[in-house]
Amino acid sequence: MNVSVFGLGAVGLPLSLVLSIKGLKVFGVDIDEQRILNIKDGKSGIYEFYNEKSIDEIVIDEIKKENFIPTIDYEYALKNSNIIMITIPLPLLKNKKVNYSYLIDGAKNIGKNLKKGDLVVLRSTVPIGTTRDLLLPILEYHSNLNVDKDFFLSYVPERMAEGKAFEELINMTTVISGIGENSINKSLEFFKNYFNGDYYIVNHIEVAEASKLIENLQRDLNIAMVNSLSIFLLKNNLIPSDVIETAKTHKRVKNLLSPGLGVGGHCLPYAYYYLKESAREFKDELELFEVGRRINDDMPKKVLNLILKKLKQIGKKPKNCKLSILGLAMKDYSKDTRESPSLKFLELAKKHFKELSIYDKEVVIDLNEKVDSIEKALKDSDVLVIPILQNFHKDLKIEFIKNLMNENPLVVDIKKLFDVDELNKFGIKYILF
Template sequence: MYSRLVEKQESLAVLGLGYVGLPIALAFAKKIKVIGFDISEKRVQMMSNSIDPSGELTREAFEGTDITFTTSLDLLKQAKFFIVAVPTPVDAHNVPDLKPVKSASETIGQVLKRGDYVVFESTVYPGCTEEDCLPIIETLSGLKMGEDFKLGYSPERINPGDKQHTLETVVKVVSGCDAESLEEISKVYELVVKPGVHRASSIKVAEACKIIENVQRDVNIALMNELSIIFDKMNINTYEVLEAAGTKWNFLKFSPGLVGGHCIGVDPYYLTYKAAELGFNSRVILSGRYINDNMGNYLSKKILQHLIANTENVKQAKVLVLGATFKENVSDIRNSKVLEVVKTLRSYYINVFISDPYAMSHELNTEYGFDLLDTPENDYNAVIITVPHQTYLSYDDAYFRSITVENALIADLKGTFKDKIKSRKYWSF
């Protein structure tokens, strides 16, 4: 398989061309023939014109690539090596939503041929690839894994907005259904991953390693959030405490904040769901999720307390939210906890306005029913700085004084302006 791909006698296909799939497809397309498959005709048209619908990649990323973008199953059938990179969200009750990955499995089942390889990159709980996806593929294709085709799993490590830790620069974990597939899959990924690959002993091990990467971060951030609540009651600045503690060589440098996005705020629920299915109720992981999921309510309460204490007519109070995306310097608004804060404050009839240099107003409106503010005014009773976008780093005390009333609160969630705000009340997680 590897040799035929390198010699461009066969093609590799990537199913799902979002934040994860498109960078993978383009990286391989610089080395081998690639078919980029997506169910959205609009997205396919944009990518065919060298435009990344997610706004992460520039036109230059498409240059020098041997790739065909399509929604056609007939064209997809021409591939011999399939990579699945579709989303794996949770529903409103935090239950894993496997519809996208199962739909992709159905698509694979319709185009699979003898000798083909299928590798899943979508984040799932251990066992999902073999227990949920494989039966669909085998039933629809009439083929048997191991005998007719090979199956593998290689967890994605794409970090939106991060230009340093990319597919090409981070060690890739790979796995296969047998020794032969493990080696072939490893060699294929080694085409684009400069540091090389880590060969996991099984598909389940590879699935589990991805899950715990984000569970670990989630639990550690939850600890910081809980500490920030405790320190706030003691009138201690959390970031000053973390700065002091960080002088010890083995102190882990995590910080408090709103935990959203498509990974940290979602992946732990996949593991706890599977654990519960096996009769084990997680305590530490779900406790961390509880704390992080409630930080938006905690923030909203702090803002309301300030407005009630410092505003004659709370219904006339104005709050400016700087940052709608789930992290700094990206346009990604998926599972952004910022919008939960906006919704909560508006439920108390507070006038909330949102500004963000990276987010798209039409996307926010479609997803959450909110629009972006064009230009800030000069009479806000509170300003919430949710993420340290590069644009915000040049702001100073004079700027915040110019857009707020005298007794306003500057709520700086990530401590970006610690020791810089002098003329207004300052608060941070």
């Protein structure tokens, strides 16, 4: 049994490797030829580990074993596969409408090469109704085959978090739905053979699609709550993390999330817009989620305003100051910059500061402000912003920072990396989340 995985991003590549490690021959298909070359060279740009090996080391191992074949040749892949996994992303257009074009193109290519007995599994996060109303008609039209009779179609939402992809793909409870009983059974049979977690069967495919959106929306909304509270608490001279940790001592409040500069990636920030796409005439029912999304989107601007106010209190003018950012990824311990709040903050800060400097050795990105050492980033700086954590933050000491930065520096510690007493000891002004 061979598998084709369409889309080799943060979901598709780990999924391909999980299956190849299990002994299947996996064709990893992507339309981006440079992406394929980078993957073959062990330069995926994805921050994942499994059994003490990086994802790039696993890629090289599986290619050598001929279990994993990255390719742009989808026709060859489909000709030699019985299982087709779709992890093609649905990006947003500038007007925040969902861009279905990549999924449509992929579905057409799959449909034209679909064979009797093939199982197609959509694993991307999608608006409600996408599998039945968009994917299914394309597959049937281009294949001239009937679903649940000649071929099988299932929706199995991915539920992994970046940085934990292998463990969660293998062990997390898998929601399985399909267009018809045969499709559900075919999908269940496959997943039971190659994944270890429990299984939750859903007879209506739209329920599975909606459940994935709710999983993302509740996190987006919870983060919005603590972000909104954090700005309020900071304006009242309280440290948000102190308040949050105190509140979490109550057993029914212990799952409060931590505040941040915003919410990055293509999962949580997109969920509201996917749900809105599904809502049609019922969009007013989504008001709460819209507010939460706006709060998280506005965080870079609100944090910048806090900095500008604090600098005024210190007696410094931003137009004469250098601002440094340590951390560019969209979340802690990541290489991914998609929808990164740090990049949004950078663009806003450019309008106010004389100079900006950024350091994040984990991120490959072409920016004029990016430097190759912490020392260069902090040298003669007036403001230090820590929006996320990377491994290099562990060795960061207050005295080291103090010696490199200008007199009366301001540290904006969104991750609560430093202790208040230590900051006070070295005479450093701060904004602590």
